[in-house]
Amino acid sequence: MKAKIRILDVYTGRFTVVINENDAKKVKLHPEDLVKIESGKKTVYGDVVISNMVEEGEIGLSKDILQVHSFSQGEIVNIAPAGTPESIRYIKKKMHGEKLRKVEIESIIKDIVDRKLREIEISAFVTALEINGLDMDEIAALTVAMAETGDMLDIDRKPIMDVHSIGGVPGNKTNILVVPIVAAAGLTIPKTSSRAITSAAGTADVVEVLTNVSLSLDEIKRIVEKIGACLVWGGALNLAPADDITIKAERALSIDPRGLMLASIMSKKYAMGSQYILIDIPTGKGVKVETMEEARSLARDFIELGKRLGQYVEVAITYGGQPVGHTVGPALEAKEALQTLMTGKGPGSLVEKATGLAGILLEMGGVAPAGMGKKMAKEILESGKAYQKMREIIEEQGGNPDIKPEEIPIGDKTYTFTAPTSGYVTFIDNKAITGIARAAGAPEDKGAGLELYVKVGEKVKEGDPLFTIYAESEARLDQAIIYARRTEPIRIEGMVLQRIGNI
Ligand SMILES: O=P(O)(O)OC[C@H]1O[C@H](OP(=O)(O)O)[C@H](O)[C@@H]1O
């Protein structure tokens, strides 16, 4: 059926196509059906919504489509029901635990990128991966398919370094320090980050507090050729476009299936043309990887996957048993990262992890002798060179390089929990910390989150402050307080752990 395009002033997070009730009857279309829009050689798929807000012979398009395809107001196109995507069959194969062939994986990824699969099918795919997993052949095929269905960056400034954390640990603002340290040493590091998947703030969410993270590939190329680094959101780019779509499903379920995580990370690194990649695997209770054995196995898979993609990968297994630094939540983490860069000093866990990872990259990039990387990284941080480079990154990406930590707005609704007894902090529950920060509104509310005053091993007296929750609304603050009361995020024990009476 022929129809006239009408661009609607609405974003739905999907390619929504609004069709008039009578037209829908004519072409046998129902709500949520997949519809095919043909305009010249271009075929675009969308989700049907039926409404008489559009006239007969008109179709309304949500603005999401315009981010990927150019349609003009009043353009005449042809619409027809789209059949069931062939990739549905392959998703069901994975549900039944069967191995997928390369072409079947490519079909799934292409249908995801072409928006032929809706959220319901994508969630089913992600769930099937969580339950049945992927072997190395499938992961390699998935990685290349994810990268090659999007744009690839071609940076001349070589060698190209990269760093990526599998995430999972609250407060992991580490790479916001690693990137400027490594770039200040003259190396090239075009860092892309995703938004939060299981945590309360992904690196892209945190950096967005300081500067713009949604840039085009051309802008990124210009910036990286000029200053050697960037800190951008992968999802804003047509870079492994399937990644941000599957991450939305992961975030809803708060899962990060192992095979998909490997492919998600390495596809972005492959698309950026990165040659030397350091992967951070936070390991410990309450994060994605709980044991050293699991961490080593995952490390081997990252290295093997890198080999298949022609990339040199090293892996740092890092302590993930409690939050990194003292703050959790986009604005609070941005404040802490900026403070640490400006003064060259900050929480031990943050500085140690950042200089440790940066040190490895300096050695991988050949600018520091073996074993001297961490020392060199510390000097770059303490000398203020890393802060200067961060100012360049902030400015080149469109932010204000003079931004001060105290100017960063944080939630003004606060509540502080204090120690119920004296004793020692024996455990900080990562999942509870993340849950509290998310209940408070993070990452959507940038100013939401929490600030820790204690870490494991520290002595506290009854009544000492343990942590403060920040929220941007009373309602959110109340939710976070209730969540904190239910979960006991910080455990304090005296030396007498339990008295067993003669009961
Ligand atoms: O912690 P969760 O939300 O599960 O994982 C997502 C985070 O992990 C990675 O961190 P980085 O960009 O390497 O710093 C991703 O980019 C993202 O920021």
Ligand SMILES: O=c1cc[nH]c(=O)[nH]1
């Ligand atoms: O970028 C990332 C980080 C963790 N897990 C993913 O799937 N992607």
